[in-house]
Amino acid sequence: MQPIPTDRPVVWGDDEPHESEVAVARASRADFEQRWGPPHFRDVEGDGLGPTDYWGWRADCGFQFFVFYLQVTDDFHVMTSEEELSHALAHLDWWRDEVVWRANPGAPPLTDGWAVYRQDDTGHRHDVCVMTSRGHAECLARRMEARAHKQWYAVEQRGTPPMRQSRPRQGWAVIRQDEHGNRAEVAVFRTERRARELAAAYDSEPRHKQAYFVEPVSPPNP
Template sequence: MKPLPANRPILSRKQHRACTLSVSWAELEQRLGPPLAHDEEGDGLGPRYRWELHCDCGLELLVDLPRQPTRAPREAVLWMEHLEVEHALAHLGFSTNKVLWRADMENPLPLEGWAVVRQDDAGNQFDICVLSVRAHAECLAWLMESRAHEQSYDVEPRGTLPRRVEPSRRGWALIPQEEHALSP
């Protein structure tokens, strides 16, 4: 992961509130480095720290944390375009026990897309999650496999995936083969 340029607009219209995390400023700074922005206004929410990150797979993350004098855990908000909480947590290095609220708790995500499947050493398979972008699902599978031993992770299609559009065959004619068959 690498920080996004500081002169970039902080929050685009494409990003959605994905989850709320219980983390301290020290944890975030240890994992993500110093914040890119110190927003004194905080869009009316008070002073805030902001980290903006771009992952190699194309996932862009924004972490927003209230600025307070204590270093105790607070509620940080994670923003992203695709609501892929597991994928973002894998990149950030946080487990799901840090999650206080998730956007997909209230409105479940569709089950169409690319499933990250775990296979344990006994051969049992379990779907971890379904992501809408194949590159993100492959990235999550790779991240999880690099951290687990005796388990493998794979990506499989789920639901109805968009069909490839075939070129139009207008103007083509099929000649019935029976009419032009050679007689023996």
């Protein structure tokens, strides 16, 4: 992840999420700084809450989010939209008991968008979340699968997609296939080389009865 530059006022103004924080996490400040470096910005007053340190990142998938640390409560607050919370936590490598509060944990998922779902080796499926951005959903699925044991993650569209004119997809798709012949598209790249690099990286890891291969993406027939 690349830190969001702090040399332009707009970064900590218009680009900052307008939603309230969507999660609170408790983790070692020393370990956090060892992993992610010193704060990118510091507010001494902290809107009356005392010294507040901020980090902001833009991930390779284009996702942008913020974390701030309150000294008075010794905890971290994640700022993003509710639908992107799992995505932010995955990039932070917070998977276990770090999160002590999250906004609206029982809220129903989106009905339109891209669902990240988990499937185990018995074929049982479970939705993790539904997101409006396909690229962000695919990024989350890849990061979660990298930590999975005898289960895999994929993305599928839900609801009615918006009507829009778009160019046919072109490039090379990385395809995953399980022992039952079920196929899922992992990612699409403009070049065959990039696609084969990702497929080789997945194949080099110990997986449970899955194979990865590359095939060209053909535009739909007119």
